[in-house]
Amino acid sequence: MGREFSKRARGAEMKAAAWVGRHPGSVLAPSVVTASGLELGWATTGGIVGGTVAGLGAWYRAHPDTFDRLAAPRLRSWRRRWWTYVGLRWRNALIACDLFTTHRKTGELRVPRLVRVRSYSPSVDTLYVKLHPGQHLRQFEAKLPELTEALKVERIALERVKPRVIALVVERAEPFTEVIEAPEMPQDADAVELGRLSVGENEYGGDWRIPVLGQHLFAAGATGAGKNSIPAAVLRGLAPMIRDGSVRLWLCDPKQMEFAKLAPIAYRYAAEEQACADLIDEYVDDMQATQQALSGQGKRAITPSPVTPLNLLVLDEMGALLAYGDPSVGRGLRRQLALIGSQGRASGHSMLGLVQEPTKDTVPVRDLFTNRICLRVTSAAHVDMVLGENARLRGALADEIPNDPATAGIGYVIRQRSRVPMRVRAAYVTDTELDELVTFVREGWKGTPANLQVVAG
Structure with missing residues (x-):
């Protein structure tokens, strides 16, 4: 894995194929919508999508406890993965903080790959990152202040998950900015x-x-x-x-x-x-x-x-x-x-x-x-x-x-x-x-x- 024999970089089409293999859901969902539009008609497909969104909205309003427990973490994780930490944003943040390696022969910049995002709460994300050979948790620890500013978050903590995989626990915002008053005493x-x-x-x-x-x-x-x-x-x-x-x-x-x-x-x-x-x-x-x-x-x-x-x-x-x-x-x-x-x-x-x-x-x-x-x-x-x-x-x-x-x-x-x-x-x-x-x-x-x-x- 770490050997560097060739001066040729891997082809773009192979990189794209590997990306599709790692993210089948992100390819399958648009494909299903497109196929439905072609097969059933765009009006029918729009109705199905609209009904799904309306159902989620009704669930959100009618039963906050189960929505926040079951649906919200998954929806939030997907949104953060494909909006907040998407491709170039993630890559540019790590390059700006010198958290990358360079292929010795091709000169290609190799940025640690974001494997998975979990957003269990509105204010905290957990990012699972796969390191390249030659990288270590200590390098990220040394760059935490810079990475915190680059990702525009409050603070970041690090954990080693397994060899060559680390987790960045990202606190995006402080939900408590005011003192909470003492609870009222019941009379009966x-x-x-x-x-x-x-x-x-x-x-x-x-x-x-x-x-x-x-x-x-x-x-x-x-x-x-x-x-x-x-x-x-x-x-x-x-x-x-x-x-x-x-x-x-x-x-x-x-x-x-x-x-x-x-x-x-x-x-x-x-x-x-x-x-x-x-x-x-x-x-x-x-x-x-x-x-x-x-x-x-x-x-x-x-x-x-x-x-x-x-x-x-x-x-x-x-x-x-x-x-x-x-x-x-x-x-x-x-x-x-x-x-x-x-x-x-x-x-x-x-x-x-x-x-x-x-x-x-x-x-x-x-x-x-x-x-x-x-x-x-x-x-x-x-x-x-x-x-x-x-x-x-x-x-x-x-x-x-x-x-x-x-x-x-x-x-x-x-x-x-x-x-x-x-x-x-x-x-x-x-x-x-x-x-x-x-x-x-x-x-x-x-x-x-x-x-x-x-x-x-």
């Missing part, structure tokens, strides 16, 4: 949707919703990434159920900063390391007692109510609890959290964990969390640790989010059906809005205030 418990609490917005302009009942939520992000906005938004959505006693908040707060405001509405609150361990031990005891009660009643799951409440364990700074403190306490906590992660869903015992460093050494129970969020992180490897294998390759560029207060709350989640990364932004909950939450719960509290106790301050 009946208005709370435990399966889809609103915590922000997604890159499609819709609400970003997450389930709480029967789920464990894991959020990773560096300092200042906006992790605390997620549990704050969740708790605002749960406010009337906390007030009515249908949700009990168990809060481990080693940092003793933002969440200290929530101590008055917590069923249990702890800050010191041993106190947090005691709180989690009590949480596990409560879970096991609920399991026994459900077993005796022949039930498989709870319906949240003041009698059988949903218990939510919020774990701030999990690294401080599991890895950075007393090793003996950390070992016990890992064992207890593994029990909660593997057994707590049916009994209504959910976890919401926050961490800066999502490695297995820091959070060995990471894989037991059913829903995960990756905000700005400091390493490309952290993205796949949080969101799963090849998440970054599919467009989750969480390590490329700028370390800027204006980007707080921006991150990625995996869409459950398609397994495609989706860019999201958590709503920003101010201190005033946290105070509003506490006041709302305390003033309308229908349980016994004595139940609210601090394990350790």
